[in-house]
Amino acid sequence: MPDKKILLETKDLKKYFHTPIGDLHAVDSVSIKIPKGETLGVVGESGCGKSTLGHSILRLSEPNSGQVLFDGRDILKCNKHEMRKLRTEMQIIFQDPYASLNPRLTVSETIAQPMLVNKVCRKDELGNRVSELMDTVGLASRLYNAYPHELDGGRRQRIGIARALALNPRFIVCDEPVSALDVSIQAQILNLLMDLQEERSLTYMFITHNLSVVKHISNEIMVMYLGQCIEMTDSRELFKNPLHPYTQALLDSIPVPRLQSRDKKRKIIKGEIVSPIDPVPGCRFAPRCPKAIPKCTERDIPLRNVSENHQVACVLFEK
Amino acid sequence: MDLNMEEQMLKIKDLSVEYTTDEEVVKAVNHVSLSLNKGETIGLVGETGAGKTTLALTLMRLLPKVSSRIPQGAIFFDGVDLLKLPESEMRKIRGEKISMIFQDPMTSLNPVLTVGDQIGEALELHMGLTAEENEKRIDEILRLVGIDEGRKKDYPHQFSGGMKQRVIIAIALACEPELLLADEPTTALDVTIQAQILNMMQDLKRKISTSIILITHDLGIVAEICDKVAIMYAGEIIEYGTVKDIYESRDRHPYTEGLFGSIPDLEVESRRLRPIDGLMPDPTNLPQGCKFHPRCPRCMEACKTVQPPEYVDGTHMIRCHLFHQEQPLV
Numbered sequence: 001m002p003d004k005k006i007l008l009e010t011k012d013l014k015k016y017f018h019t020p021i022g023d024l025h026a027v028d029s030v031s032i033k034i035p036k037g038e039t040l041g042v043v044g045e046s047g048c049g050k051s052t053l054g055h056s057i058l059r060l061s062e063p064n065s066g067q068v069l070f071d072g073r074d075i076l077k078c079n080k081h082e083m084r085k086l087r088t089e090m091q092i093i094f095q096d097p098y099a100s101l102n103p104r105l106t107v108s109e110t111i112a113q114p115m116l117v118n119k120v121c122r123k124d125e126l127g128n129r130v131s132e133l134m135d136t137v138g139l140a141s142r143l144y145n146a147y148p149h150e151l152d153g154g155r156r157q158r159i160g161i162a163r164a165l166a167l168n169p170r171f172i173v174c175d176e177p178v179s180a181l182d183v184s185i186q187a188q189i190l191n192l193l194m195d196l197q198e199e200r201s202l203t204y205m206f207i208t209h210n211l212s213v214v215k216h217i218s219n220e221i222m223v224m225y226l227g228q229c230i231e232m233t234d235s236r237e238l239f240k241n242p243l244h245p246y247t248q249a250l251l252d253s254i255p256v257p258r259l260q261s262r263d264k265k266r267k268i269i270k271g272e273i274v275s276p277i278d279p280v281p282g283c284r285f286a287p288r289c290p291k292a293i294p295k296c297t298e299r300d301i302p303l304r305n306v307s308e309n310h311q312v313a314c315v316l317f318e319k
Numbered sequence: 320m321d322l323n324m325e326e327q328m329l330k331i332k333d334l335s336v337e338y339t340t341d342e343e344v345v346k347a348v349n350h351v352s353l354s355l356n357k358g359e360t361i362g363l364v365g366e367t368g369a370g371k372t373t374l375a376l377t378l379m380r381l382l383p384k385v386s387s388r389i390p391q392g393a394i395f396f397d398g399v400d401l402l403k404l405p406e407s408e409m410r411k412i413r414g415e416k417i418s419m420i421f422q423d424p425m426t427s428l429n430p431v432l433t434v435g436d437q438i439g440e441a442l443e444l445h446m447g448l449t450a451e452e453n454e455k456r457i458d459e460i461l462r463l464v465g466i467d468e469g470r471k472k473d474y475p476h477q478f479s480g481g482m483k484q485r486v487i488i489a490i491a492l493a494c495e496p497e498l499l500l501a502d503e504p505t506t507a508l509d510v511t512i513q514a515q516i517l518n519m520m521q522d523l524k525r526k527i528s529t530s531i532i533l534i535t536h537d538l539g540i541v542a543e544i545c546d547k548v549a550i551m552y553a554g555e556i557i558e559y560g561t562v563k564d565i566y567e568s569r570d571r572h573p574y575t576e577g578l579f580g581s582i583p584d585l586e587v588e589s590r591r592l593r594p595i596d597g598l599m600p601d602p603t604n605l606p607q608g609c610k611f612h613p614r615c616p617r618c619m620e621a622c623k624t625v626q627p628p629e630y631v632d633g634t635h636m637i638r639c640h641l642f643h644q645e646q647p648l649v
Contacts, residue, residue, distance in 0.1 A: 045509035046480075152598060153367075182366040183536060187581035187594030194591070209509065216583035216592070239585060253514035255539030257582060259566045262543060268514050272479055 004035035006069075007203045008057070008171055013066035015049075015056045022278035026052040027063070028227040031303075034171075034220075039197070039204040041218030041235065043211060043250070047273055049227040050207045051095070054173040057205070058090055059083065070171065088118055091164040095176035097156035101148040107134070107159055108144045114166045133162040137192060154185035161192065171203045179210060190217060211254050215239055223247050226276050226284040229303060233310040243312045246285045283314065291316060328530060329355040329378075329498060334392030336370075336377050336554075343603040347373040349554040351392075355498070355547075360524065360531040362541035362562075364578070365551035368599050371534045372422075374551075375500045378532075379419055380409050396498070415445040418491040419500040423507055424483040428475040434486045435461075435471030441493045456493070463526075464489045465519060481512035488520070495527050502534045517544060538578060542566060550575050553600055553610040560635035570632075572639050573615050609640065617641060 015027040026049040034040045042050045056063040059075065068075050075086055094100035101110055108130045115121040121129050131141060137158040148156055157177060164172055174193065178186040194217060196202060208214050214221055215235055222232040223244065231244040242248045249269040255261075271288045282297035283289070289296070295315045303313045336348040348370045355361055363371050376382050378394060380401060394401040396417065401409065418441075421427040429437060438457050442448060448456060458468040464485040475483055484504065491499060504520070505513040521544055524531060533545060541548055541562070548565045550558040550572065558565065558572040565575065580593035597614040600606055606613055612622040621640050630642040 045511065154598065183581045184366060184577060184595040185598070187583075187592040188596075190583070191592055191594060211510070212583040212585050215585060249511060253510040254585065255513075255517070255537060255543045256585060257538035257542050257566070257579065259542055259562060266514060266518070268518055269511050270515075272481060272512065 004038075006033050007036040007071060008032075008034045008205070009067075009069040010057060011067040011069070013053070013056060013068065014064045015052055015061065016064050019277060024277050025049075025227045025279055026276065027056055029066070030224075030227075030229050032222060032229070032232075034203055034205060036170075036203055037197070037201040038219040039206050039217055041214035041221040042205060042207045042224060043209060043214050043221060044224035045209060045273060047226075047276065048224045049276070050209075050224050051175055053224070054092065054175050054205060054207050058087070058092055058173060060092070084118075088114075088120070088167040089169050090171045090173075091167065091169040092173040092175060093157075093160050093164050093177045096180055097153050097160055098148075098180070100160055101156060103148055106145050106147055107139065107151075110148075110159055111162045111166055114163060118167060120167060129166075133166060136165065136196070137162045138188075152185075153181050154188060157181060157189055158192070161189075161196075165196070165200075168200075169202070171205075174204055174206045176208050177206075178213060179208065186213070193217065211251065223250070226273065226279065228284060228313065229311075230285065230314070231310075231312045232303070237310055241310075243306060243310070243317060244285075244314050245289050245291050245316075249290075327354050328357050328397055329353075330395040331374075331378075332393045332395070334374075334377065334394065335390050336373055336382065337388045337390060338383075338386050339388060340386065345602045346605060347554055347602060348377065349605075351551075351554070351556055353549060353556065353559075355530055355532065357497075358524075358528045358530055359547060360533060360545045361547040361549060362545035363532055363534045363549050363551060364536060364538065364541060366536060366599060368553075368602065369551040370554040371551055372502055373554075375419065375502055375532065375534060378498075378500060379413055379417060380404075380406075381413075381419075411445070414441050414496075415494045416496055417498045417500065418494070418496040420484075420487055420491045420502060420504045422503040424480055424487055425507065427487055428483060430475055433472050433474055434478070434489075437486070438471070438490050438493050441490055445494045460489045460493050463492070463523065465515075481508055481515065484508060484512075484516055485519070488516075488523075492523060492527070492529070496529060499529050499531045500534070501531060503536070504533070505540070506535070506537075513540075520544065538582065550578070553602065553605055555610060555638065556636075557611065557638045558636065564633075564635035568635060570635075570637060570642060572611075572637050573617050573641070574611050577614075577616075609638075 010030055010032050013027055013030045017024040017026055030053060032040060042053065044050045055061045057068050063076065078086060111130050111133055112126055115126060134141060139155060139158050178189050181189060197204060206214065206217055218235045220234050221238045222229050225246050231247050242251050249267055252267045269288050274287055281300050283301045286292045286296040301313045301315055303311045304318060305311055306317050331351060331353040334348060334351045338345040338347055351374060365371050389402060435457050438460060439453055442453050442456055457471055461468045461471060466482060466485055478486065505516050508516065517540065535541060545562055547561055549556045552574050558575050577595035583592060595614050600610060608624045609622045609627050612618045619640060627638050627640045630637050
């Protein structure tokens, strides 16, 4: 995609957590590019480092090494003051709408908070601006003075979205924004996020473990396993032609709401994710992989292009 | 006719359950009738607050004593009305003939007992085995759910989420129950682990021919392992039938239609989802007529005032006025 303008880019981003028994490799050399106005979906199972990746990009947890380029500028080199300014352009929607709202603030106070902190809005205009945002995300104006405990999960998540939009950001990390919601509400929120993207040409990084959701909303998808990116390609290609054995198993594990799939023999992968603490060199999926060969654990397997827009990290596709 | 009676192991008749608080009455389950044959798996589908878990707790007689009330209905299990049994009799059924898998594997095990002891507890209470036989049975059941028997002396915190759920299933299956209530058994798990657990439940069903009531909100899981489906909304069963009736029939309740429309389809390209507008009704103040009418895209005048009766076509039941007017089902 040489003609598309890249809004966010990471180069070799690493985030390790020190633990008494060694370093936990939460994010290990991840390089991504997200073009302006598009959505990168990040999928993986719990513990694969997808949320940590989101947090590291926003410097909510400080990366150990690598680069994060926002609009061409390395934000890891920014000082506190510059970072604060940049944060108005990069926002996050959190996973749990029950835990990410301050129970002592009303809906309007929560949404007004970022504008007050960043002094971007005059006091006398604040009320109007909050009402406008509530309208944008579909919150009834009678909820202006309501507290979070009075609201259900879907409405709470709408508050989280309004709060993220308050500063007119260009880039939003959506960290599992719909996984705590019922399916019918989930669909409402997904539609809302897609409408907002279209209206405001927002750029999303969409983190989720739900593959059907990620296919629906993403342009490109990255599959993560134990801190590493193991496959990256555009959404349609990934579902049509998954190459990495882990991606194949992941796609095969989704229960499809259709009867024809009932008798299909599934590839079920055995075992569970191994410890991310001081991982041995080689493919981290190898202990569970049905196609593993000795070569898999000899050395680290880099991400390689198999076609113009399809990268995979697996020895089976090395020439 | 006798044969028919024998096969029907569970029959719920016109059951209602309410919770009372100081100010109001919450109608959690309203006039539910349901039956289950031996060896069958039924999927109970609905969103948060539809009354699925309350229904399961009622079957186990585990409802909170102070705040709950059963104004009407009966639950026949092997011909005996469970609601009329004294607690001492119910204790013999609970865990032995009917057992339950709870939703959250992280909180439903006792953290200070080894998993072996927790499986043994049910056996001690119900089976009357010697200590030696008990140990043997614990090993057997652990192997059955795919856990190495050497791990029976481990504590729950030493297990991962998927393994804990296997332990919980082992406890539920220890006495080879006739009926298993599985309340969202895989919701807290990753997809690859979910596939392992579902596969295991299928195998177990074949081996010990238990009937299962599977509570879930995932229509994909239902398509995979259930024989029958009941869709619940606001405490009522609004559609019921075989999986074929629900997944492939032309006629569906608008709510069921909405549930299917809310799932992003992996095989069809579509830009927008067709969600159901609005929210679940307040259970302390349910709407008149059809409970779904305020959210229904095909709502008619009659829906607002008249409770729709059941329209039955073979094995397929729909509770919706639409099927009365467009094509009366006989």
